[in-house]
Amino acid sequence: MPRERIDSYRGRRWIIPEPHELEPIPGTPYPPWLTAMLRRRGAQDAAQARAFLFDDPPPPPDPTRLPGIDTALDRIEQAVNAGEVIAVFGDFDVDGVTSTAILTEALRSVGANVEPYIPDRFQEGYGLSREALSWLRQDRNATLVITADLGITAVPEVEFASELGQDVIIIDHHSVPQETPDAYATINPKLPDSIYAFDELSTGGLAYRIAPLIVQRFGRTVDPSHWLDLATLSTVADVVPLESENRTLVRDGLIAIRETTRPGLRALLDVAGLADGELDTDSIAFALAPRINAAGRLAHARQAFDLLTETDPDRARAGAQELDRLNLQRRQMTTDAMQRATEVLNAQDGSDLAPLTFVQDPEIPSGIVGLVAGRLAEERHxxxxxxxxxxxxxxASCRSIAEFDIAQALRDRGELFVRHGGHAMAAGFTARTSDLGEIQDxxxxxxxxxxADVALFPRIEVDGQIPLERMAGPQVAWLQRLGPFGAGNPAPMFVSTGLAVVDARRVGVDKDHLKLRLRAGDRVWNAIAFRQGKAPVQTGDRVDAVWTLKRNSLYDSLELEIQDLAPADAAASHTASAVPSRVPA
Known part of the structure; x- marks a missing residue:
């Protein structure tokens, strides 16, 4: 059984495996400690270990096995040849915007008459709507509607489209409900009859696989890597598991973003301070994606779409600067909304004990609710x-934990909502305000x-405990081969004990981050602890830390990202190490 520590400054339980629980995989050329970490990431034998480290990659995916693909391509070919207007109807988040951009560019490349459409979050809300479909039919004469990152739950809306004389092709990756729309074609690898090998693509990933098939249908050659940068943004931002096909896509896609020729994405890299240096998944998650999402959260997601498809560098620069401005505004609004949510919860009797956190308030904007829900789910587990x-x-936006499928919960109470949809960990709904009390209950x-049988406390599951002074070049090189990191493949996380605090400073606009210099043996490490500025740590203290390795792109150096801190535990400092002092390079 793993050990637990419950004395951390953030109130999280550290789940620390004992060294004998870290069973290596035999028959590989890799260090045993590394194969033990590979086993924790799903590799069970030598072949899977080699595949995980890209030494023996799997065959490329076959998008012709996607459900509904042949029917969809036939209808698209018919529409293009007949000069029909094709509407690409996307969601307003990064996944929706990028998949809309990929599909729009592919269709235009074969001469299609395309009308990209992204709804206004504030006026229309999420998903297909009768009003939008009517406008597309009456004002734009769109007779084919292709959805991007929505539609799998839109039964009445698709029926309405049919009444208007519109065929609908659904391209979506969300969980499949018991009743699905009677669309012309539905492309979703989560469908029960799907024979596609991987069912966790984002919609941007799906569009990346579908776009070349559209172009090839018209006898033209295409370089699919043209859309790899957008698909990578989508995959990371939508927090789909970085496993199998997704992990390969993102590994190659980080290079594609660095080398992108898109003026809009180059301008976005510039305003985010990422024009030089290495990119990783955090560069997307914490710098690029928030700026793209800021358009849909505060203004209109069409601004993000226009930026990513822009061809003029001057217009791209202006568009990127506007998204940067919106993102700064979004940060302050999120801080204010978190404070408001805390006030609402403090006024609720027993909110700390309830198995579900529920906040309703007219002062929290709909563009921010998902960010607040995510923070609350993380803090309260x-x-x-x-x-x-x-x-x-x-x-409403919903965020969940691994033990509770929030999308299934919404489906089980579907009669309470006007519309709903999402994933196991993230979902959303629209409802009548008068029904919110019943929905909460x-x-x-x-x-x-x-x-009922789940301990609802925040916890951190680490890969092992090691003396930080043993972390040197060879170990770092092996650890980096486990990337790219993200959902489903988290960065390796370790506990190190008895670290001397050489320097401790509160940084950030609100002094809510903790900048540290930590001594382990003869080496001093730079470290950053985000949102831990209130931890009672001062220069001269000794602490135990849960950390991951991060590359500081500004200084091109490694530093520690501190996940949690605790007072130094003398007994814990003598626990056996998960990583030996010397490993093969």
Missing amino acids: RPAIVCEAGPETAR SLTALAGERL
Whole structure:
């Protein structure tokens, strides 16, 4: 059984495997400690270990095995040849914007008459709507609608489109409900009859696989890597598991973003301070994606679409600067919304004990609710739902934990919502404001039933405990081969004990981050602890730390990203190491 520590400054439990639990994989050329980490990441034999490290990569995926692909391509070919207007109807997040861009560019390259459409988050809300479909039919004469990152739950809307004389092709990756729309074709690898080998692509990833087939249908050659940068943005930003096909895509895609010729993406890299140096998945998650999402959260996602498809460098520069400005505004709004959510929860009796966190408030904008829900779910380790409660209509975002499928919960209570959809870990709904009380009671009761045997406390599961002074060049090189890191393949996380605090400073606008210099043996490491500025750590202290290795792109050096801190535990400092002092380079 792993050990637990419960004395951390953030109130998280550290789950630390004992060295004998880290069973290596035999028959590989890799260090045993590395293969033990590979086993924790799903590799069970030597072949899987080699595949994980890209030494023996799997065959390329075959997109012709996607469900509905032949029917969809036939209808697209018919529409292009007949000069029909094709609407590409996308969501307003990074996945929706990038998949809309990929499909739009592919269709235009074969001469299609394309009308890209992304709804206004504030006026229209998420998903297909009768009003938008009517406008596309009446004002734009669109007779074929291709969805991008939405539509799998839109049963009445697709039926309405048919009444208008529109065929609908659904391209979506969200969880499949029991009843699906009667669309002309549905491309979703999660469908029960899908024979596609991998079902966790983002919609941007799906569009990346589909776009070359569209172009090839018209006898033209195409370089699929033209869309790899956008597909990578989508894959990381939508937090799909970085496993199998996704991990390969992102490994190659980080290079594609660095070398992109898109003026809009180059300008975005520049305003985000990423024009020089190495890129990693954090560069997308914490720098590029927030700026792209800021358009849809505060203004209109069409601004992000226009930037990513822009061909003029001057217009691209202006567009990137506007998204940067919106992102700064979004940061402050998120801080204010978190404070407001905390006030609402403090006024609720027993909110700390409830199995589900539920916040409804008219002062939290719908463009920010997902960020607040994500923060609450992380801090409280339980599902969190945050709603902008308007006079008549409420829009909500839901974030969850691994033990509770929030999308399934919404489906099980579907009669309470105007519309809903999402993934196991992230979902959303629109409902009547007058129904929010019943929704809160019903979902809280459901969470209580399904989480009855789950300990609802924040925890950190680490890969092992090591003396930090043993972390040297060879070990770092092996660890970096485990990337790219993200959902489903987290960066290796370790505990090190008895670290001397050489320097401790609070940094950031609100002094809410902790900048440290930590001594281990003869080496001093730079370290950053985000959102841990209140930790009672001072220069001269000794601490134990949970950390991951990060590359500081500004100084092109390695530093520690501190996940949690605790007072130094003398007994823990003598625990056996997960990584030997010397390993093969």
